[in-house]
Amino acid sequence: MKKIFLLVLLCIFSLGFSQKKKKAKAVVEKETAIIYTETDAENSSEARVVAGFLKQNPNHPKTDHFKRKLLDIIMATPSPSESKPVMMASVGKDKVNNAKTDNFNKSLASNTASKSSTPTRTVNYASVGGTSKKSEPSEQGKKTAALLTHLFSNDISDKEAYVNVKNRSKCNMEVKISGKKNYSLSIPAKSENYVLIDKGDYQLSTKVCDSPYTALKKIDKDIEIALNVGE
Template identity: 60%
Template sequence: MKKIFLIIFLFVFSIGFAQKKKKAKATKAVAEKEVVIIYTLEEAMASSEPRIIAGFIKQNPGHEKNNDLKRKLVTIIMADNSIEAKPTIKPISKDKIEKIVSNNELNKGKDLASTAKAATPERTVTYASMGSSSKKSEPSEQAKKTASLLTHLFSNDPNNNEAYVNIKNLSKCRLIVKISGKKYYNLDVPAKGDNFVLIEKGDYVVTTSVCDAKYSSLKKINKDIEIQLNVAE
């Protein structure tokens, strides 16, 4: 009789524990914060990411440190150890950097690809192949993406129909963010990291799963924004 009572007690306890665990899991929510992207001088001086440096220059056109930041920006883009470009490229010379900065070309809304072409002679870009030989190759998708973002940041065109969306992942889980609307965009965001995308302005539904917590939000995106996501405490 005692054995039967013990079995029944354990069975009821296990059911109650499972339901409590399921309920706790179901109540997990996503903490969201939408902010206007503002870059500080400290971030721009310390960063090696072109978008942060360019963003500060764009937001602070008359800052005394802008010439130094423009030199840094051009060097990062053109240097052969650039984060955005992996091919072997001869770094731009100091004289040519000074010429670009003195002409203030970065603030005229010109495509950086055009700026780079004007500043340096035509060159052959090579990538290491699987074998011992090398081959010509187009810029990487990341390089094209960064170039498009920089062109967007430096453009003063009032009819620009694109907006820059940065997803900042504050959680410990990787995110796959879907942005659905006029067009569809998928963004892979590492844990404790961020990623960005240029989209057409309009109404979108942003969905993802943050450490098993479902997130869905309707966004009217008509300006550059940052969306910060985390698991609610």
């Protein structure tokens, strides 16, 4: 009788284990080059998307429109602790905005010049938003400024690459990027996040809705990786 009872328990345990094992789904990865369309730039409120479109389409007929949009996005997202510059109150917002627009257009033009020259990364887009000397830019502001500088640089010796990870799943994820330097990306469900990393060989690892994902990648250019679980 005991043997029969133990056999039944073993069968139930085995059945439960096999069902649990079946729940683990394969992770589906899609890696692509980062390409932004006019629709992306028009609908997005993210500086990186508009800047990416401008970099990829310098002669687009709506270039001036998207330059203004990019400037508006940058100026609309200052550091929370940032105070208004004194000259803003004394000179007037319109004059300051016009001056910033002129400076931004000059910076953008210098960084999207012909590739036959040898441009260097001298533009600091962190200054476009007009931060005061008494406060430091937020971490997000620094991140955005570094990305904009990278996007508009034509320097072939650039040692950084832009990695955008899209989380297509219904679960939050934490992506670890391990190599000569280590990086971490927190990505909510149905969202995305990016990081600038030193070019090189890396291991990417995370869990997509409890399904493990690990991949070895040689990252030597800007890429986008979309992750989801299979059906």
